[in-house]
Amino acid sequence: xxIMEQQTIIKVQNLHKQYKQMIRHEGKWGGLQDLxxxxxxxxxxxxxxxxxxxxxxxxxxxxxNGAGKSTVIKMLVxxxxxxxxxxEVEGRIPHGNRLENAKRIGVVFGQRTQLFWDIPLSxxxxxxxxxxxxxxQQFKENMLKYSEVLGLHEYMNVAVRxxxxxQRMRAELCxxxxxxxxxxxxxxxxxxxxxxxxxxxxxxxxxINEKYHTTILLxxxxxxxxxxxxxxxxxxxxxxxxxxGKLDQLKRDFGSEEKMTLEMDSKLDDxxxxxxxxxxxxxxxxxxxxxxxxxxxxxxxxxxxxxxxSYTVKDLIVQQIEIEEIIKxxxxxxxx
Amino acid sequence: MRIYAELAKTAFxxxxxxxxxxxxxxxxxxxxxxxxxxxxxxLISADRGMTTLEGVVTLQEMITYxxxxxxxxxxxxxxxxxQVEQKIHKGEIATDLIKPISFSGLLxxxxxxxxxxxxxxxxxxxxxxxSLLFGIQSASVVHLLLFLVMVINGxxxxxxxxxxFALTAFWYIVSWHFGALFYMIMMVFSGSLVPVWFxxxxxxxxxxxxxxxxxxxxxxxxxLGKVNGMEIIWMIVxxxxxxxxxxxxxxxxxSRATTKLVVQGG
Numbered sequence: 001x002x003i004m005e006q007q008t009i010i011k012v013q014n015l016h017k018q019y020k021q022m023i024r025h026e027g028k029w030g031g032l033q034d035l036x037x038x039x040x041x042x043x044x045x046x047x048x049x050x051x052x053x054x055x056x057x058x059x060x061x062x063x064x065n066g067a068g069k070s071t072v073i074k075m076l077v078x079x080x081x082x083x084x085x086x087x088e089v090e091g092r093i094p095h096g097n098r099l100e101n102a103k104r105i106g107v108v109f110g111q112r113t114q115l116f117w118d119i120p121l122s123x124x125x126x127x128x129x130x131x132x133x134x135x136x137q138q139f140k141e142n143m144l145k146y147s148e149v150l151g152l153h154e155y156m157n158v159a160v161r162x163x164x165x166x167q168r169m170r171a172e173l174c175x176x177x178x179x180x181x182x183x184x185x186x187x188x189x190x191x192x193x194x195x196x197x198x199x200x201x202x203x204x205x206x207x208i209n210e211k212y213h214t215t216i217l218l219x220x221x222x223x224x225x226x227x228x229x230x231x232x233x234x235x236x237x238x239x240x241x242x243x244x245g246k247l248d249q250l251k252r253d254f255g256s257e258e259k260m261t262l263e264m265d266s267k268l269d270d271x272x273x274x275x276x277x278x279x280x281x282x283x284x285x286x287x288x289x290x291x292x293x294x295x296x297x298x299x300x301x302x303x304x305x306x307x308x309x310s311y312t313v314k315d316l317i318v319q320q321i322e323i324e325e326i327i328k329x330x331x332x333x334x335x336x
Numbered sequence: 337m338r339i340y341a342e343l344a345k346t347a348f349x350x351x352x353x354x355x356x357x358x359x360x361x362x363x364x365x366x367x368x369x370x371x372x373x374x375x376x377x378x379l380i381s382a383d384r385g386m387t388t389l390e391g392v393v394t395l396q397e398m399i400t401y402x403x404x405x406x407x408x409x410x411x412x413x414x415x416x417x418x419q420v421e422q423k424i425h426k427g428e429i430a431t432d433l434i435k436p437i438s439f440s441g442l443l444x445x446x447x448x449x450x451x452x453x454x455x456x457x458x459x460x461x462x463x464x465x466x467s468l469l470f471g472i473q474s475a476s477v478v479h480l481l482l483f484l485v486m487v488i489n490g491x492x493x494x495x496x497x498x499x500x501f502a503l504t505a506f507w508y509i510v511s512w513h514f515g516a517l518f519y520m521i522m523m524v525f526s527g528s529l530v531p532v533w534f535x536x537x538x539x540x541x542x543x544x545x546x547x548x549x550x551x552x553x554x555x556x557x558x559x560l561g562k563v564n565g566m567e568i569i570w571m572i573v574x575x576x577x578x579x580x581x582x583x584x585x586x587x588x589x590x591s592r593a594t595t596k597l598v599v600q601g602g
Contacts (some may be wrong), residue, residue, distance in 0.1 A: 019598050074430065077433075078434075079429075079433040079599065080597060080598075080599065081594060099436050099438065100436075102435060102436035103436040105434075109430060111601075112428065113431065114434065114435065117350075118350035118353060119346055119349055126342075127339070127342055130338050130339040131339050131437055
């Protein structure tokens with residue numbers, strides 16, 4: 001199948017996933033009660049989700065822990081079967097055509113390893129060559145390129161179980177990309193990584209998205225991941241899609257709040273002037289000043305210049321809103 | 337196909353890394369053989385042998401039986417039930433299923449790799465040392481070849497049965513009790529410890545209807561020349577029938593297991 005640009009590559013319609021969860025009895029005799037009288041609760045992990053992704057897009061799934069992001073990803077890669085609804089990846093149903101689907105996608109689960117635990121990294125990557133039937137030439141080129149960018153040479157001969165998290169995650173990304181997948185699924189790939197490794201990850205992912213138009217689907221809690229990689233954001237919570245659109249729009253509509261923290265030389269006597277600018281709240285503790293404001297109503301520079309006109313500022317930080325805050329705002333917005 | 341050979345090689349390599357483990361296991365096997373040989377020596381008179389339903393069994397035959405049974409154990413057995421339980425329990429199954437290889441193929445490759453490791457580092461030394469110590473009865477070339485064919489079939493049967501038990505973890509998350517149950521039934525009815533010759537009538541009828549004796553008892557009887565031409569062919573046919581049945585059941589259970597799967601740990 002030839003994939004042309006701007007073609008729908010992922011199609012999800014009215015997707016549901018439910019599973020049974022055992023409820024344990026509490027207390028001393030709880031274990032015995034569980035034996036005789038077992039209670040189950042039907043959990044809904046994904047509740048009527050629909051979306052489409054075009055080939056070459058980079059989409060971020062965001063939402064709090066347990067929102068259903070990973071479950072959606074696991075259904076897209078063919079690990080889990082949907083309870084009802086449709087999932088199609090390149091026109092195939094992943095769960096029914098697991099092997100065919102797996103050949104054409106790359107997956108990184110941030111908290112698991114797909115490398116072989118007891119053998120050196122180089123051999124583990126070599127297995128990937130046979131697993132995905134990668135042509136020798138392509139394997140060589142990709143190995144050279146990715147091990148260079150990700151800095152894998154130093155520990156190619158070390159058993160995977162002896163690698164540090166950062167080293168292993170870099171290797172995981174390499175393993176997921178060697179076969180030039182059409183779609184790359186990244187489930188919290190940057191979790192627990194330091195800034196340098198995160199940067200390497202992002203630049204490589206951006207690179208394959210821009211150069212090869214590889215479709216990217218990413219779940220993350222890191223706002224920087226999204227800003228640097230994805231133009232489109234799908235917000236999911238309690239198995240529902242709350243928002244699906246451009247990142248700019250999401251931030252404009254629900255994430256325009258910013259927090260400014262200032263280290264002052266002296267205490268402020270009154271905040272009247274600052275409030276007149278239209279900020280939401282001002283708090284002062286000792287010589288630290290915290291101002292929360294909506295950047296659509298007042299710019300950070302207006303606030304700073306106002307303060308600087310009468311006081312000396314030692315240090316200043318402007319923080320953007322956290323994902324969790326955006327989701328809270330989305331909820332408030334839905335309820336009103 | 338290449339990938340499965342590579343996976344077997346990988347399993348082989350990862351198992352030879354742990355040398356102390358290999359040495360201790362070898363030592364344990366030797367002790368087990370020694371105990372069994374001592375018991376049979378105490379039970380069977382060295383010159384008259386022992387009369388059974390299938391005729392007279394000599395001490396030398398029983399010692400050979402013990403050695404061959406140990407050898408078959410090293411070739412056919414695997415720890416698949418524990419392995420799959422671990423994969424499900426920890427959620428590692430997710431990373432197996434994103435690979436473009438079949439799950440049963442992955443498990444076969446791993447157990448073949450481990451079997452090769454055990455053949456080289458346990459079977460060969462155990463058989464060499466014990467045949468030097470206790471002596472082993474030789475067989476005709478035809479019987480030896482038939483024995484090997486039947487052991488290979490037996491390996492397939494053992495693999496398929498343990499695979500079915502292993503898949504119960506997709507439903508119950510924990511499956512080691514199934515493993516223990518399987519192992520105990522197998523040990524008794526396969527004749528791996530006590531040959532079916534010595535079974536009382538009722539028990540030997542039960543064994544007759546189960547596939548386990550085809551893994552241990554039948555190939556060893558062929559090696560020892562206890563069964564004739566037609567009987568051998570019938571045994572091999574039975575092995576093939578069991579393999580066919582288990583393959584069908586396995587396919588059906590697997591398709592249901594994957595829809596049952598819940599990945600633990602998010």
